[in-house]
Amino acid sequence: MKDEVTREDRVANLKGMGCSRKRVEDARFTQGKGNYVDDIKLDGMLFGDFVRSPYAHARIKSIDTSAALEVPGVLAVLTADDLRPLGLHWMPTLAGDKQMVLADGKVLFQGQEVAFVVAEDRYAAADGIELVEVDYEELPVIVDPFESLKSDVVLREDLVAEDGSIPAGAHGPRKHHNHIFTWEAGDKDTTDEVIANAEVVAEESMYYHRTHPCPLETCGCVASMDKVNGKLTLWGTFQAPHAIRTVVSLISGIEEHNIRVISPDIGGGFGNKVGAYPGYVCSVVASIVTGKPVKWIEDRMDNLMTTAFARDYWMKGQISATKEGKITGLKCHVTADHGGFDACADPTKFPAGFMNICTGSYDIPTAHLEVDGVYTNKAPGGVSYRCSFRVTEAVYFIERMIEVLAIKLNMDAAELRRINFIRKEQFPYTAALGWEYDSGDYHTAWDKALKAVDYDGLRAEQAQRVEDFKAGKTRKLMGIGLSFFTEIVGAGPVKNCDILGLGMFDSCEIRIHPTGSAIARLGTISQGQGHATTFAQILASEIGLPADSITIEEGDTDTAPYGLGTYGSRSTPVAGAATAMAGRKIRAKAQMIAAYLLEVHDNDVEFDVDRFVVKGAPEKFKTMKEIAFAAYNQAIPGIEPGLEAVSYYDPPNMTYPFGAYVCVMDIDVDTGVPEIRRFYALDDCGTRINPMIIEGQVHGGLTEALAVALGQEIAYDDMGNVKTGTLMDFFLPTAWEVPNYETDFTVTPSPHHPIGAKGVGESPHVGGVPCFSNAVQDAFRPFGNTHTNMPHDHWRIWRTANELGLHD
């Protein structure tokens, strides 16, 4: 019989970092006990919904709300004219532009918010919407950003001066009335020179199509203005509740202490829930006007058509190299379609996000990036769909350019990557476009991945398949998709990262209770990431109390410390660091208490798992549980009672997770149907907090990568009509479409992060999209394919085969 608790038992009891602790959230989610925004029901609550524009570009001549107001249960119909006296008919965007809350004289995209019908329930609101009569005068529609830059049609009259000149925008001079900004990074002249004199240059143009993060829960909110005490409570699907509080205060004039923002359980975000939407503003106004709580919830079509698209980058690249394949230069130009308003969710100084990570994992001595933002008649957005700001675009670009260069050099693409990787000893590595990569060991990861899949064997099999195909023995081609990615996450250092002037630090506040349990509150908000599980694990390891005794709470701005929220894989790199640092403050005070209780000097005790022990005398110790009690019941000279700490963490640098992915795909050239035979994903996210949650994140991110690569798009016709406004046409994969994923890892801790963690939630999406795409492209490489645009849905794959003459 075991009569002694071993040190290993004590470690296991904590359920700290490194163990696959079961998710504490799942009990409520799997039993239908989650509490989402639409679950909130308040006495007298009203429901608001939008009249939306059927046209992509039209002048609004008049709006007649009289018939709608006759509908039983309809209380009010708000238009821009009602919001104008409050100065709320427009609102600022995160990108330094402004956006109509309700159509002010014209509409710029299909589905734009025109009027807000407030009713006793959503049924009456829907009936009211039908009866609002809007007289539109159609205007010429522009859905192509290149055409937009040449067009006489002015999309944004508000951004043209009375004399017809084009004032500068938030990010500098504008070249045309439909132009938003030009953003540059790197050395143009040197790059041009290097490319002009290079032994080998490969060029490619690629379109990263417009898509949409598609969280299962759409966006929504409940606004409740208590006119007696002047307090506004706003529940919503907010990925950044504190930032929303500040924004609401700034645009409404309500003092910030009178605003309480609550993000309850959130059913996925993926960037879709970062920005501020007209529904929030209208709900707040409607609550102020009516004195009653007002709920607004998008339906699926609203969500797909109007809130926060992702991508839509037209990328043109040049990559130069020696004959041996050593890359010498990289050039990238992006024409970025931002839709009718520039509502991209990026740190203020980065209008194209971190697109300048587009040199990828490679030691490229010189590079130049230029991005032109353009207005079109499409929905605004431009969010980071399961990635850090524009990193998916950057990694897709470089991982395609590498493949294109490999074709030009007639080289194996795996080998081309290997000879160009930043070497382990080069870290910290400053890239040509400015970022300082904190750490990496790319060769080790790449070799492990290629060995795991028997890469040489796969290439031999592929060669045989090509022979068989040519001999008429099979109609299926085999593609081997490679990708090696470096993410840049954890935004970010306050010196260069802010949103609306708010530095992108994050925070954690810990209170240890007398009986040795604790509550920790953070400035982030989980949308499915499992923060309540993993942050408790970080703390358990740091403060020696079991994770099961630690409650993690987020999302209530009245109780949580200020933070910038959860997106861009920033929670673990920033708030996770704050958590560790706050835990260390707790531990420092606990050390003094322990020393007092043990009657030794502070320096004579040391932390061991769940206790402080007297150095050299392990039988003399005080457990953290004992110390916690002492903090509340003993008068200790020179030490305040209680055991609490708060940390605001400003990260010194971003973190740079990386990974090596391989996809093996069989493609039916006659039907265009791809079949994923194998997908191997090696991720290095630094210190691993919970391997099970990491694996879940990788599965989810890869599945969204598969979606985007193989069919998920927001497509418009020439009239600006959304062609993919329902889940019939917008591809959301189910278990049926998803292959078995093999996951693997290496561990290269971040040198500047308190626990060495780097973040992982978005890596699989960033690395997965080019991997799936490269598999499709690789299958056709033996027949002359260089590049074909995503999404690789059946007909487009079939078209590639057809154009290559494979159907003759």
Next chain:
Amino acid sequence: MIPAAFEYHRPQDMAGVLAVLEEHGDDARVMAGGHSLIPMMKLRMADVPHLIDLQDVGGLSDIEIGDDSIRIGAMVTQAAIIDHDGLASAAPILREAALQIADPQVRYMGTVGGNVANGDPGNDMPGLMQCLDAVFTVVGPDGERDIPARDFYEAAYMTAREDDEVLTRVTIPLPKGGYAYEKQKRKIGDYATAAAAVQIVKEGGTCASAAIAMTNLSDTPVFSETAGAALVGTSVDDAALKAAVAAMLDDIDPTEDNRGPIAFKKHVAGVILRRAIERAWSRA
């Protein structure tokens, strides 16, 4: 996604259904599983002031397998088709096709009657029933009448059923020989990019009869008599397959949509039909 207000009727027998239809005419629609009608109402693309729910009407959910034919009540769900062992041996193509319709949740609600009566060119059962030479029985104010599936479909959502008639059952001659339902779709829950139903009888090494119908390649299902005829008397060799495909391509008239352009759809239709014939022939 909220429908306009409507009156909900739930008659207990067919007489009650017909009475509501007679009273309200065009303003009334019957609903079986509701998986086509309810989304249309929610999108406010269908205006149905009077909705008649058939679920309390008895006698519409039976599957009877006789010596010569199979009778399937209009309210039999796709799930019931899949679960019915007798049907699986008597007409295995029904299960093969039903398993390719939507997803399990939809199949628990979606019915055979609704699927064939709605006239949606994307539905799988209409083409299948044409292949099997099924007969649809409708009942109206003047009593029952039978309409062959091959004569039922006039255009998208337009059928030979009158507005005051209700489709009550499907009768299928016991199928003979080999079968296949082949469907290409983008994902689970999707309508077909192209689908082919094939039932084929082999005698000696020769095709004695063949029935072929295609789904979602025109504004109605397409029973291609000439495609079937191209196989009869052959050993279903490559030349016969090519002839059948060519004949079928003459009969379809696909349109471009998010699934792809016309050329792609025609190509895939040919591939799918060829595969369906080959599989059916291998089972014949």
